[in-house]
Amino acid sequence: MAVLIIAGLDTGGGAGLKADIETVSALNEHPLPVISAITYQNPKEVRGIFPVPPEVIGEQVRAVREVFDVTAVKIGLLHGGAIDVVAEETKGLTRVLDPVIASSSGFQFLSPEDVDVLKKKLVPGSIVTPNVPEAEALTGVKISSVGDMKKAVRVLVEELDAEAAVIKGGHLNFTDVLYWDGRDFEFPGESVKGFTHGTGCAFSSALATFIAKGLELPRAVEMAKRFVEGAIMFSNREGKAVNPLWELQRDAQRWKAMRELETAVDKLVKTGELLNRYIAEVGTNFALATDFNEVFAVKGRIVRYGKTIRPVGLVELNASDHLRRALLKMREFYPEVRAVINLRYSEELVERAEKLGLKVSFYDRREEPEEVKRAERGTMEWGIESAVRRLGEKPDVVYHLGDWGKEPMVLVFGGNAEEVVERVHRLIEA
Ligand SMILES: Nc1ncnc2c1ncn2[C@@H]1O[C@H](COP(=O)(O)OP(=O)(O)O)[C@@H](O)[C@H]1O
Numbered sequence: 123m124a125v126l127i128i129a130g131l132d133t134g135g136g137a138g139l140k141a142d143i144e145t146v147s148a149l150n151e152h153p154l155p156v157i158s159a160i161t162y163q164n165p166k167e168v169r170g171i172f173p174v175p176p177e178v179i180g181e182q183v184r185a186v187r188e189v190f191d192v193t194a195v196k197i198g199l200l201h202g203g204a205i206d207v208v209a210e211e212t213k214g215l216t217r218v219l220d221p222v223i224a225s226s227s228g229f230q231f232l233s234p235e236d237v238d239v240l241k242k243k244l245v246p247g248s249i250v251t252p253n254v255p256e257a258e259a260l261t262g263v264k265i266s267s268v269g270d271m272k273k274a275v276r277v278l279v280e281e282l283d284a285e286a287a288v289i290k291g292g293h294l295n296f297t298d299v300l301y302w303d304g305r306d307f308e309f310p311g312e313s314v315k316g317f318t319h320g321t322g323c324a325f326s327s328a329l330a331t332f333i334a335k336g337l338e339l340p341r342a343v344e345m346a347k348r349f350v351e352g353a354i355m356f357s358n359r360e361g362k363a364v365n366p367l368w369e370l371q372r373d374a375q376r377w378k379a380m381r382e383l384e385t386a387v388d389k390l391v392k393t394g395e396l397l398n399r400y401i402a403e404v405g406t407n408f409a410l411a412t413d414f415n416e417v418f419a420v421k422g423r424i425v426r427y428g429k430t431i432r433p434v435g436l437v438e439l440n441a442s443d444h445l446r447r448a449l450l451k452m453r454e455f456y457p458e459v460r461a462v463i464n465l466r467y468s469e470e471l472v473e474r475a476e477k478l479g480l481k482v483s484f485y486d487r488r489e490e491p492e493e494v495k496r497a498e499r500g501t502m503e504w505g506i507e508s509a510v511r512r513l514g515e516k517p518d519v520v521y522h523l524g525d526w527g528k529e530p531m532v533l534v535f536g537g538n539a540e541e542v543v544e545r546v547h548r549l550i551e552a
């Protein structure tokens with residue numbers, strides 16, 4: 123199905139047309155991108171806007187509407203001169219209107235006069251999706267609670283003739299409120315950590331796409347909200363913005379990481395007789411992180427099995443809590459480190475690591491502050507951090523000598539699972 127998008131270009135690759143194209147594509151529909159304005163912006167600031175002439179916007183829309191079977195359109199950033207044309211050219215479509223008035227960095231895209239034209243020409247008949255400040259600007263209702271949001275959505279529909287309205291709570295309490303078909307609907311949400319530049323764009327294009335797929339409005343709003351939560355959680359660090367491709371990228375990375383770790387575990391098992399005596403009493407595990415910091419390991423760990431070794435279960439997500447925390451802490455300092463294994467401590471192992479030129483550091487649990495000890499779950503993080511600081515550069519191997527009831531251990535890190543296997547093989551002279 124084709125979804126029409128009329129929006130502005132964000133040169134920073136965070137919001138606008140690029141986020142919209144990715145959103146529609148990620149949801150498996152075909153985007154028809156019509157450009158309304160070129161903005162010169164980066165994640166810090168919007169420097170300016172070059173409006174595409176209204177007749178050029180009209181030509182773009184006509185070119186695709188004549189050929190594609192379009193039912194829904196998402197309208198994002200416009201400029202004063204474009205509002206009339208867009209209203210005219212989108213007649214007969216289900217219109218999702220994201221009334222972009224200002225950027226999150228504070229640049230004013232529409233003047234108060236433009237906002238008046240938008241209210242008269244485009245809000246009527248559209249499904250409007252303002253954020254809190256935009257809803258205030260459109261309705262004059264001051265919004266500081268869900269109760270206020272409910273008042274304002276009604277104004278948008280009953281006084282400004284919108285077909286429906288969703289006020290988004292990203293600037294308030296993460297609850298979105300929809301008014302449709304004579305009643306309101308609440309969509310509560312939790313705060314998600316990540317970049318939020320482009321959330322409004324992703325939300326409105328996801329909404330238009332779910333509508334094009336035939337979902338009823340409340341369900342489409344729910345799905346769009348969940349989509350945006352993922353796009354924040356797995357956000358685009360480079361662009362400091364949402365990542366509409368999150369689900370595809372996450373799943374592709376999971377698949378690759380699983381294969382990589384399975385292959386590496388097989389290799390280790392092949393040298394099981396040599397490794398047997400280095401397997402920790404509590405079991406050895408082998409963990410691998412994706413770029414999104416999801417960590418795979420062996421369910422049930424790798425254990426001694428007669429003279430050799432054996433993985434108890436399959437490679438799974440979150441199958442090791444300890445190694446996951448060690449690896450994620452190490453990645454805070456050295457993001458290129460992706461894999462780690464724990465082996466039973468022995469002096470000869472540490473000496474051999476040093477002889478091989480690996481960078482070795484350690485932590486001493488007796489130095490662990492009382493409050494970290496009491497919290498229990500912070501020990502691993504504290505240990506890795508203290509080992510990193512002690513060495514002053516990236517450690518390849520971190521050991522600790524144990525404590526009451528804690529087995530001494532050697533952690534071997536690497537840039538990928540294969541590198542960890544190679545290091546282990548050199549250490550045990552396989
Ligand atoms: N930090 C966050 N955690 C979870 N959801 C968020 C967060 N920020 C925004 N959202 C959600 O993202 C969508 C877009 O909201 P909002 O950020 O208010 O729009 P805009 O980008 O237009 O300012 C809404 O569904 C909102 O609830």
Ligand SMILES: Cc1ncc(COP(=O)(O)O)c(N)n1
Pocket residue numbers: 129130131132137138139161168198199222224225226227318319320321322323
């Ligand atoms: C081209 C374009 N469209 C929309 C936004 C709003 O996004 P945000 O509120 O995250 O700045 C933007 N900054 N640029």
